[in-house]
Amino acid sequence: MSKEQFFINEYVPLLKKLKGDEKGNFGVLSPQGMIEHMTDSIGIAWKRVVEPMQTAEIHLEKVRAFALSDREFKPGVKNSLMTETPAPLRNATIEDAVTEIEAEVKSFIDYYKANPGAKVLNPFFGEFNYEQWLHLLHKHANHHLKQFNLV
DSSP: OOHHHIIIIIHHHHHTTOOSOOOOSSSSOOHHHHHHHHHHHHHHHTTSSOOOOOSOHHHHHHHHHHHTSSOOOOTTOOOTTOOSSOOOOOSSSHHHHHHHHHHHHHHHHHHHHHSTTOOEEETTTEEEOHHHHHHHHHHHHHHHHHHTTOO
């Protein structure tokens, strides 16, 4: 199955298995916090969310190579856009968060259908095209699905 098909057909049903009270295997995010974090990550991929570049030019080639590889994110990896205290939840319920991410996935895919040659800045890894974003988001999604034993 393609990574695009994963996001269209499999990702949201996996998230719907979460009740909201599960404890992650690593990190500080609650299930709903993780879903909202992933919604924003997908939002960066199509410019709904814009974050400044976090990586120095001198390190970019090395971190890009990792991002586009099949190597997994390590459990508990740090993200300079996040603090040790989780961001406040913005949705009233985990179901609302799932509805939000479902719409975000559709907006992401629709953006690149309308702008097939687009490249969008990833604040850690530089400019990515659609296929590169799909690869990274799939890697990121799996990292968090493992966090909550969903894969």
